[in-house]
Amino acid sequence: MLRSTRRLYSHSSSYRGVKNLKTRLTELIPEKKEELLNIKSKFNNVKVGDITIGSIIGGMRNNSSMFWQSTTLDPETGIRFHGRTIEDCQKLLPKVKDGSKSNSFLPESMLWLLMTSEIPTQDEANSLSKELALRAKSLPQETIKLLSDLPQDLHPMTQLVIGLASLNKYSSFSNKYASGQLGKENYWDSTYEDAMNLIAYLPEITGRIYSKITGNGGELLGVLNEDKDWSYNICSMLGMVNSTDSSNRCNLTKSQSDDFIDLMRLYTGIHVDHEGGNVSAHATHLVGSALNDPFLSYSSGILGLAGPLHGLAAQEVVRFLIQMNSEITSIDDDQQIKDRLKNLLDSRKVIPGYGHAILRKPDPRFNVMLDFVEKRKFTEFKDDDNIKLMQKLSTFAPQVLLEHGKTKNPYPNVDSASGIIFYHYGLKELLFFTVIFGCSRSMGPLTQLVWDRIYGLPIERPKSVDIAQLKALCKVN
């Protein structure tokens, strides 16, 4: 039987009597809808700000013109998930309870928070882990075949886009829409089903892409364990777990393997969303506003994430660190490191992993990744010069960028640290790092897509202006 025709998960399922995410979401809809409709009907003409010409030709900076439900970005303090900082989330969101000493909250807990604005109970988080593992089993055979037929040297982000876009054929939203079964009131339901399936399929898609690029022909390097959480299953399918589930291709000790899974939970838990204006979220929202299904909408988000000024910076940082380490004569020669940074800026190249369009302080996500390293600096990372260089750059690069004087934010962003930590544990394929970013980022923009459909938001269509209109506004010829 084709995997795609198996119905393995029913949305009316409850796990050990716990209310599932969709049930809770359904309960919340009337109140939230009324809240937004009320604002729209009473305050439609309230001004949010003025749009300047500088903003129009400067990447829409300081132009607050999108509605985004789950996250907001403060330039000084960073990301908030329904008002909660990363620190709050670390304290409040449920973690895995499997006897391991995991410190990171489950990304599933974060997904629940994004979708409902509520902190899930441990049982609710566990039920969502189970639901995603069950949904994962229906990844269509055709997509698996398509992925295994792709050339080994195709960029992993291109492979991810192809895999995700191919799922459009099985989209509940697209198929029901095409056959006239959907009215506006129930757009959200099948959007939700597709979104949850997409998130559930990502561990296996990621595992197959990784297997392909590492010369293993696309055959999985580990199995999906339905009693484990989403991040564990990503690690398992990358062959990065020390258990019978996975090939443990890097011979990780049990403690290293536990740390790696914890790193994956941490990384995928904090990269989920960064308010609406970042390229991947915005692209998903824009394409989704034309009533595309979640698979096509999020493929567009992934295409955006694949740009070197956005998610691909993760790959660029690792390349940069490894190259610099191979060229400098000593990791302790600080002047040599600073000179290289200056040379880079003089040749009009960017220091990858530094700067941000909105943030004006070090990215709190970077600080959290750095904490992971700090806790292990005398043990796991004590002999790793790439990690040491990453840490040194976080002090030197801001100094050099400040002296150079162009960059509005000279501080490290989230991509500064993550890739090189994965690299340490054995994920050495630089082009692959952004795929892991793409797994995590699915949760925020897809949550928004569900809410876009709940609220019935219209197609996004800003007005553009040409040079003649700009000149007329400035009263110049």
Ligand code: NMX
């Ligand atoms: N290295 C060198 N120059 C920089 C950097 C950097 N890291 N960041 C900004 N600048 C330059 C920028 O190119 C611009 O130069 P010019 O006037 O010649 O065009 C000038 O400083 C002013 O740019 P900003 O207003 O500070 O930055 P902007 O908002 O335009 O861009 C980024 C934000 C993130 C695109 C930019 O800082 C950058 O290119 N950083 C390096 C790439 C990177 O790390 N991206 C990852 C972002 C996080 N993510 O996951 O997506």
Ligand code: MLT
């Ligand atoms: C992100 O996580 O999307 C990046 O920090 C880029 C952004 O916010 O623009």
